[in-house]
Amino acid sequence: MNVTIRDVAARAGVSVRTVSRVLNNQGEIAADTRERVVTAIDELKYRPSALARSLVSGKTHSIGLIIPKITDPFYPEVVLGVESVAREQNYNVFLCNANEDPQQELEYADVMESKQVDGIILCGSRLNTEQLDHLAAQHRVSMLTSRRPHTAAVIGIQGEVGLFEITSHLVRQGHQAIGHIGWSVYAENERADGYSRALRENSIIVQDRWNVSVAVVSIETGQQATRRLLEQSPEITAITCFNDLLAFGALQACVELGRRVPQDIAVVGFDDIPYAALANPPLTTMRIPRYALGKMVMEMLLRVIAADGKHQELQLVKPELVVRRSSGPLERSQ
Amino acid sequence: MNVTIRDVAARAGVSVRTVSRVLNNQGEIAADTRERVVTAIDELKYRPSALARSLVSGKTHSIGLIIPKITDPFYPEVVLGVESVAREQNYNVFLCNANEDPQQELEYADVMESKQVDGIILCGSRLNTEQLDHLAAQHRVSMLTSRRPHTAAVIGIQGEVGLFEITSHLVRQGHQAIGHIGWSVYAENERADGYSRALRENSIIVQDRWNVSVAVVSIETGQQATRRLLEQSPEITAITCFNDLLAFGALQACVELGRRVPQDIAVVGFDDIPYAALANPPLTTMRIPRYALGKMVMEMLLRVIAADGKHQELQLVKPELVVRRSSGPLERSQ
DNA sequence: TTGTACGCGTTATCAT
């Protein structure tokens, strides 16, 4: 801890500049000089201070990764993806759980700034467009979001297309009265739009009562929403959900209400989180390559950093339909 | 970024010392002086550099959290617990996924040292006792482990007691031929010991062929192990597993082999990860309070830090039996 | 109550 470059220099009988040179192998150094320095280094077990280094270089080789909550099953793989390329590039990552709270997100961005991280990754941010733009303007940021992208470097998930596809799949299976459980935090809701478009393009008139939404996404709220939905619209034979968590809740509610899945009613999700395949019955859903997404957003951040913040980019990722047993062909006559 | 304490001092017409004083509010400062400084600070949007601060104070207010892999469903809640108390105490956490590789663990510990973190938390370390002791000797460390604890500050999970309890539960349900799927990475295996003891204390002679083990813990390996187990010991009516992941695999293997759970065979896990309750059938298991554990191990690290590394402590956490449908009373006659 | 000046451990600009 206490052995500094000066100690090494003294021990090797050279100047600190020389030690610094062999450390970062720059310039030409006489073989024997280098030898003396190297042995001094490991005799003293000298470790350069990343702190002091950062102070002068202005680079910390650390980044901040702000996510809503690591216990949301969507994020662990994303985090692993980010970390794997970070590690490869000798970056370390500060994990920040914003607790699904925009305020905490802002606070963390602030803390990260004072820690002088080289960049910040925002995933599933709960900030509004204005705040997001502001943040992107003053920090080096890349982000992953399912909302309509803004300025800056962003990776977007095509929720509209995703729900269009999975809803179309249900229509092909013979379903007509199809419900949707959405997430109502933002005015925009791409996924609900995709659901509606699929019905419209199949000449099905979307009923208002087929739509319910939750403020908080969880298994419990999915369960409650499903009860509401099936009570107000018993004619429904299929339910599309904003994501798998809500779909799990829907599955449970169906059991409660004595509706068999998939014979009586189909249930589909979005994300293909681990365990979607283990649900009872296994869940039909739209797969998102989360690990790859994590890698992408970190690679994008590296580009932002390289361009000193002056880098904009938009990549859209299309989810992929995964058909499992929770969505069968319509069996029951209406 | 470029505005320093000197700029603030100049703007406020005071010395840097004074600015530093109001920043850390130490000593008495004339009201109007403080006022001038404060306004200068936010006119210039000055943010103190945590880097420079750390360089002089020797404290970074950062810690390293080394885990095997965030995608293992055991860890997200632990991480959240760690982070929540870290946040409370103004610490930030570097998340390090060691990828279940002792070598990477060591590398990360090294990197964390050069980043001069104030302490390191090791969870589910794959290092051997010697390496662990060595690490604890040179860094400020607290750790969470299910293996027999060593020196240093550690939180242990009572695996022996846990498997004793859950196996006893199966015996009470009428099971006699009970198998175990263990994890064979370490010589010691507390959990398998608890399983054996439960049988012995119930006068059941443990058969070697009732024990299989896996080198890697996952759903797939659990599935394979179960196939092996049931092939070599078809008389088995209950399977205990090292953890829930293996139990999930066992559940799937039973379906494949046409063995109904719980009517034909009982399956139980360990950990009570999220989704254990959602499995088909819901899994009987031993619950571990992971979020609380995360908080505990971070609080323990704070004590280690406060004692400048000279702090030893051992807390043992006892898991709790959670009975669900995967373990019913024995129905089939043998 | 407030200011000066040095140290924290590096890197990098000049010389030599």
Place this chain on the structure above:
DNA sequence: ATGATAACGCGTACAA
């Protein structure tokens, strides 16, 4: 090829 030394931004003896 190597060496003095000035930054980097802050905290804090020691003075005033």
